[in-house]
Amino acid sequence: MADAELPMAVDGGYDWDGRWNHVRKFLERPGPFAHPDFEPCTESLQFLLEMCKILVIGAGGLGCELLKNLALSGFRLIHVVDMDTIDISNLNRQFLFRPKDVGRPKAEVAADFINNRIPGCKVVPHYKKIQDFDESFYRQFHIIVCGLDSIIARRWMNGMLISLLSYEDGVLDPSSIIPLIDGGTEGFKGNSRVILPGMTACIDCTLELYPPQINFPMCTIASMPRLPEHCIEYARILLWPKEKPFGETSLDGDNPEHIQWVFKKSIERAAEFHITGVTYRLTQGVVKRIIPAVASTNAVIAAACSLEVFKIASSAYIPLNNYLVFNDVDGLYTYTFEAERKENCSACSQVPQNLQFPPSAKLQEVLEYLMENASLQMKSPAITTTLEGKNKTLYLQSVKSIEERTKPNLCKTLTELGLSDGQELAVADVTTPQTVLFKLNFTT
Amino acid sequence: MLFMVTYMPTLCCRLWGDHGQDTLENAHVCLINATATGTEILKNLVLPGIGAFTIVDGHTVTGEDNRAQAATELLQELNSHVSGNFVEESPEKLLDNNPDFFHRFTIVIAVQLPESTSLRLGSVLWSASIPFLVCKTYGLIGYMRLVVQEHTVIESHPDSALEDLRLDKPFAEFKNHLQSFDLESMNKKDHSHTPWIIIIAKYLEKWLSEHNYKPPQNYKEKEAFRQLIRDGIRKNENGVPEDEENFEEAIKNVNTALNQTKIPSAVEELFNSEQCNNINSESSSFWVMLRAVKDFVHSEGNRDLPVRGTIPDMIADSQKFINLQNVYRTKAMQDAAAVSTHVQRLLQSLGKPPDVIPDNDIKLFCKNASFLRVVRCRSLAEEYGVDSVNKDEITSCMDNPDSEMVFYLILRGVERFYQQHSRYPGVYNYQVEDDISKLKLCVNSVMQEYNLNVNIKDDYVHEFCRFGASEPHTVAAFIGGSAAQEAIKIISHQFVPFNNTFIYNAMLQTSATLQL
Numbered sequence: 015m016a017d018a019e020l021p022m023a024v025d026g027g028y029d030w031d032g033r034w035n036h037v038r039k040f041l042e043r044p045g046p047f048a049h050p051d052f053e054p055c056t057e058s059l060q061f062l063l064e065m066c067k068i069l070v071i072g073a074g075g076l077g078c079e080l081l082k083n084l085a086l087s088g089f090r091l092i093h094v095v096d097m098d099t100i101d102i103s104n105l106n107r108q109f110l111f112r113p114k115d116v117g118r119p120k121a122e123v124a125a126d127f128i129n130n131r132i133p134g135c136k137v138v139p140h141y142k143k144i145q146d147f148d149e150s151f152y153r154q155f156h157i158i159v160c161g162l163d164s165i166i167a168r169r170w171m172n173g174m175l176i177s178l179l180s181y182e183d184g185v186l187d188p189s190s191i192i193p194l195i196d197g198g199t200e201g202f203k204g205n206s207r208v209i210l211p212g213m214t215a216c217i218d219c220t221l222e223l224y225p226p227q228i229n230f231p232m233c234t235i236a237s238m239p240r241l242p243e244h245c246i247e248y249a250r251i252l253l254w255p256k257e258k259p260f261g262e263t264s265l266d267g268d269n270p271e272h273i274q275w276v277f278k279k280s281i282e283r284a285a286e287f288h289i290t291g292v293t294y295r296l297t298q299g300v301v302k303r304i305i306p307a308v309a310s311t312n313a314v315i316a317a318a319c320s321l322e323v324f325k326i327a328s329s330a331y332i333p334l335n336n337y338l339v340f341n342d343v344d345g346l347y348t349y350t351f352e353a354e355r356k357e358n359c360s361a362c363s364q365v366p367q368n369l370q371f372p373p374s375a376k377l378q379e380v381l382e383y384l385m386e387n388a389s390l391q392m393k394s395p396a397i398t399t400t401l402e403g404k405n406k407t408l409y410l411q412s413v414k415s416i417e418e419r420t421k422p423n424l425c426k427t428l429t430e431l432g433l434s435d436g437q438e439l440a441v442a443d444v445t446t447p448q449t450v451l452f453k454l455n456f457t458t
Numbered sequence: 459m460l461f462m463v464t465y466m467p468t469l470c471c472r473l474w475g476d477h478g479q480d481t482l483e484n485a486h487v488c489l490i491n492a493t494a495t496g497t498e499i500l501k502n503l504v505l506p507g508i509g510a511f512t513i514v515d516g517h518t519v520t521g522e523d524n525r526a527q528a529a530t531e532l533l534q535e536l537n538s539h540v541s542g543n544f545v546e547e548s549p550e551k552l553l554d555n556n557p558d559f560f561h562r563f564t565i566v567i568a569v570q571l572p573e574s575t576s577l578r579l580g581s582v583l584w585s586a587s588i589p590f591l592v593c594k595t596y597g598l599i600g601y602m603r604l605v606v607q608e609h610t611v612i613e614s615h616p617d618s619a620l621e622d623l624r625l626d627k628p629f630a631e632f633k634n635h636l637q638s639f640d641l642e643s644m645n646k647k648d649h650s651h652t653p654w655i656i657i658i659a660k661y662l663e664k665w666l667s668e669h670n671y672k673p674p675q676n677y678k679e680k681e682a683f684r685q686l687i688r689d690g691i692r693k694n695e696n697g698v699p700e701d702e703e704n705f706e707e708a709i710k711n712v713n714t715a716l717n718q719t720k721i722p723s724a725v726e727e728l729f730n731s732e733q734c735n736n737i738n739s740e741s742s743s744f745w746v747m748l749r750a751v752k753d754f755v756h757s758e759g760n761r762d763l764p765v766r767g768t769i770p771d772m773i774a775d776s777q778k779f780i781n782l783q784n785v786y787r788t789k790a791m792q793d794a795a796a797v798s799t800h801v802q803r804l805l806q807s808l809g810k811p812p813d814v815i816p817d818n819d820i821k822l823f824c825k826n827a828s829f830l831r832v833v834r835c836r837s838l839a840e841e842y843g844v845d846s847v848n849k850d851e852i853t854s855c856m857d858n859p860d861s862e863m864v865f866y867l868i869l870r871g872v873e874r875f876y877q878q879h880s881r882y883p884g885v886y887n888y889q890v891e892d893d894i895s896k897l898k899l900c901v902n903s904v905m906q907e908y909n910l911n912v913n914i915k916d917d918y919v920h921e922f923c924r925f926g927a928s929e930p931h932t933v934a935a936f937i938g939g940s941a942a943q944e945a946i947k948i949i950s951h952q953f954v955p956f957n958n959t960f961i962y963n964a965m966l967q968t969s970a971t972l973q974l
Contacts, residue, residue: 239776240771308943
């Protein structure tokens with residue numbers, strides 16, 4: 015198909031004739047399906063090339079694809095955040111990396127690759143955790159797109175963007191909204207969603223779509239194994255800390271010697287119970303909690319996400335409203351629907367969260383509720399409150415000395431702790447950058 | 459480091475296993491046209507490790523190398539184990555001078571091909587029984603068409619499969635095993651660690667003896683059956699029921715456990731097909747094994763498929779679980795051995811040696827007997843033929859004028875436009891407006907030829923002119939991922955490919971599969 019365009023002024027020395035033709039057709043031509051705000055003009059391309067700032071979170075399977083797609087669609091001011099370094103097992107999908115790059119930070123290698131191969135593109139890498147940045151960092155971006163493999167990280171990002179929202183007299187200021195495009199994959203399944211914080215369903219609104227991960231019960235692992243996986247977990251959880259085969263080092267899933275040790279011990283355990291099926295590959299998969307990934311699913315989901323970034327940045331089309339599910343196990347199946355906001359979402363609804371407990375309930379029960387409730391799914395909540403004008407930590411797990419000091423509180427009842435009906439509890443957790451306020455309602 | 463490099467297990471193996479990976483590494487893929495879509499498809503095949511690819515492309519990259527060569531070099535970098543080749547020739551020339559060229563490939567994938575070339579190539583590949591995947595990225599529309607005469611799938615890996623427990627028709631070895639359990643007299647520990655399969659089977663025996671040998675039929679009876687099991691939970695000295703998770707599991711599983719064991723209709727259809735009834739020396743292993751299973755079903759199998767042999771994990775002590783698992787495994791092995799005998803008999807009657815179909819293949823086949831699938835696509839000639847066009851599919855989809863079918867129809871119109879004007883509509887800004895009415899005429903002429911009376915909204919025709927035959931990278935990447943996975947399904951014979959036309963509407967992020 016002919017793709018040559020009439021001669022146009024070349025921009026900044028990077029853009030040869032016709033370089034952005036495929037993009038310009040959507041920016042400079044009117045059409046019946048464009049967003050109502052869309053105005054075809056030649057300046058749109060300049061905005062894309064020179065001003066639009068995109069943040070990509072993750073430089074793994076999805077991240078590599080996202081960076082490539084965005085760069086080839088005209089985006090040049092791209093930042094990428096990833097806290098990992100490259101592992102050899104990444105090379106069969108994360109195509110911006112080569113064997114010589116193993117051990118280097120993903121964000122840096124990805125940025126180098128794109129900047130070298132796609133003239134004009136200026137990807138800025140950050141070898142950091144998303145939690146290392148605050149509002150001032152995130153506020154600079156027009157659109158943020160996530161290719162993460164962790165629900166906790168997603169929720170944190172979600173919470174961060176919600177915290178950037180500003181309300182005037184209870185009305186949301188649209189200029190404080192930073193759209194969040196989120197993609198996720200697992201084997202042959204994937205999803206892509208568009209979140210407009212404060213306006214559309216957020217990650218926490220639909221938390222029930224992510225069922226909590228099930229770990230094997232301890233008694234099965236310790237005394238009643240039935241599956242090869244149980245034997246491997248036995249070696250990993252019980253034998254390794256006991257036998258310390260490599261001194262004080264903790265088990266490293268990327269160290270073949272470590273895996274070999276776990277593998278041998280798992281085989282022995284399995285033999286005791288006449289269980290078959292323990293293999294080196296299964297051992298590594300269980301130890302590293304590997305979810306099998308394949309290049310094609312990442313390609314599809316990243317493509318859908320990148321296109322949404324383009325739609326939002328250009329108004330060339332109305333963006334996805336708002337959730338796409340993809341599965342190509344049997345043929346190719348997609349399902350597109352509008353996820354609804356949750357009225358009392360703990361992240362985005364601004365509605366105070368209620369905790370209903372009898373005054374005789376122990377703090378332990380409150381802690382368990384925060385962790386097990388399907389809409390909250392907190393990981394290690396820290397609970398504080400104000401008593402007699404002073405800030406009091408009721409329980410906090412993440413700092414050893416405080417954990418030891420507050421642990422006895424778990425066995426005390428709410429009244430014993432001095433809490434009254436209507437008391438406000440502030441809960442902090444890795445799943446959110448801001449504390450969540452709860453109101454204690456005593457039941458009879 | 460060297461140790462790590464050579465040992466690296468390919469993670470994709472966990473999805474399609476070593477044998478699946480072998481088929482990939484022995485495959486030679488042909489890609490026609492190294493456009494954005496084409497290179498994306500190939501990238502997603504090179505990364506998981508196909509053995510070899512050959513790019514056929516007569517176009518040159520603006521001003522520089524031939525497109526095929528440039529793409530080959532980039533792709534080779536991704537995986538040093540893959541062998542990459544290129545042919546700087548148009549597919550039309552190859553079809554003119556050397557159509558047999560395509561016979562060496564496991565699958566041919568063509569991208570952005572004009573209609574006439576697709577049809578010519580389609581015919582060559584159909585005669586040679588080589589799978590053909592046609593792909594197109596046109597503006598914000600993605601298109602894929604799979605053309606394969608007969609594609610058999612043993613390992614379809616269905617997302618949700620019912621267990622094969624045979625609780626409604628317990629086999630002798632299971633009944634025997636059941637007798638070794640006496641729930642009433644067991645000690646507390648054994649009672650709460652007895653597998654739920656045993657529990658349901660025991661209580662089912664009780665129920666049958668009290669209900670004229672009729673299993674629970676409706677909701678009311680199933681509720682009563684669940685209650686019967688619940689009453690079996692041991693109570694402490696105060697009459698409070700103990701915490702017996704295995705009994706809770708049993709109660710939860712009553713519904714599925716009481717399902718009738720039967721042969722899935724898809725498998726029955728295969729049994730009744732021509733290829734199964736007419737086994738000859740041309741028959742593939744799949745059909746020979748299928749016939750053997752059918753013969754088994756009509757003899758040793760007692761009208762049921764071979765026992766699958768797997769059970770789900772459940773609360774139980776190791777011993778009881780392993781023993782129960784072995785009962786099913788042993789029965790499955792026996793059934794597979796019986797099927798094997800039928801296979802040998804069939805092979806002998808065909809004058810073929812027994813090792814033509816290894817025992818492991820037969821075991822795998824039996825294990826997957828409920829999930830066998832065969833995909834047969836209509837040829838391109840049938841799709842395009844005036845007498846064979848699938849009018850029903852087209853008109854019923856177009857009852858909804860916004861159905862993805864409209865994009866297929868306009869793509870057909872676009873090809874007609876190309877044939878008439880030697881260019882695609884709306885490539886240059888000044889052409890867009892005038893081309894709308896021209897494209898509309900082309901679309902209508904195609905509809906008339908097929909005697910199709912459907913409503914094609916003007917807005918869609920306008921939008922296709924706006925597309926200007928562009929190939930946006932995001933849409934190319936979506937098709938790149940989708941097509942690559944379908945190709946992997948064809949090569950590995952695992953998971954089920956689509957049949958036969960896939961349309962992706964990137965404007966709304968929707969898609970549809972059409973049978974044309």
